Amino acid sequence: MDKICVLRLGHRIFRDSRLSTHVLLVARAFGAEKAYYTGDKDKNLENSICKINIEWGGDFVLEYIKNEKKFILNWQSNGGDVIHLTMYGLPVKDTIENIKTSKKPKLLIVGGAKVPGDIFSKADWNISITNQPHSEVSALSIFLHEYFSGKELDLEFSNPKVKIIPQKNTKKLVTKK
Numbered sequence: 001m002d003k004i005c006v007l008r009l010g011h012r013i014f015r016d017s018r019l020s021t022h023v024l025l026v027a028r029a030f031g032a033e034k035a036y037y038t039g040d041k042d043k044n045l046e047n048s049i050c051k052i053n054i055e056w057g058g059d060f061v062l063e064y065i066k067n068e069k070k071f072i073l074n075w076q077s078n079g080g081d082v083i084h085l086t087m088y089g090l091p092v093k094d095t096i097e098n099i100k101t102s103k104k105p106k107l108l109i110v111g112g113a114k115v116p117g118d119i120f121s122k123a124d125w126n127i128s129i130t131n132q133p134h135s136e137v138s139a140l141s142i143f144l145h146e147y148f149s150g151k152e153l154d155l156e157f158s159n160p161k162v163k164i165i166p167q168k169n170t171k172k173l174v175t176k177k
Helices: 013-029 043-056 068-077 092-101 118-122 136-147
Strands: 004-011 034-039 061-064 081-091 106-110 125-128 162-164 173-175
Touching: 004 013, 004 068, 004 136, 013 034, 013 043, 013 136, 034 068, 043 061, 043 162, 068 081, 068 106, 068 118, 081 092, 081 118, 081 136, 092 125, 092 136, 106 136
Parallel strands: 004 034, 004 106, 034 061, 081 106, 081 125
Antiparallel strands: 162 173
């Protein structure tokens, strides 16, 4: 799969811990290889993602970034594309094929409390899933699903301790010690 990373802006420990966790779980499960976050540095968030990797496999990485503007500019100067997921952008259905044609590493930006206005001008693409208010979790999952054309649904993660065996009517887990 192509290199996709996610940047979660403006994490606030006492307000966003569950939402940021869900953004990161979607990023991991849907094929991103790494995520970054800004705002409050949160060891609990970092430990939570680390525990998911230990239990469910894979080598997804989470890293704290102090200065998102500098980070975005460095990403672009190193040859990467920046895609900002926002309800104010161009429709994903009209832009996804153009985004796929670029073989550059992708940084997907998902907002927090209030996205600074200059993020819009720094992004190579401002993409909307819909032009109605919605969650960054849903925007990220739909974008990744469209980008990977559904292939992310078949991902296998390396060295899992826990694995779900799909069943029609029951729960079945295989665990390794």
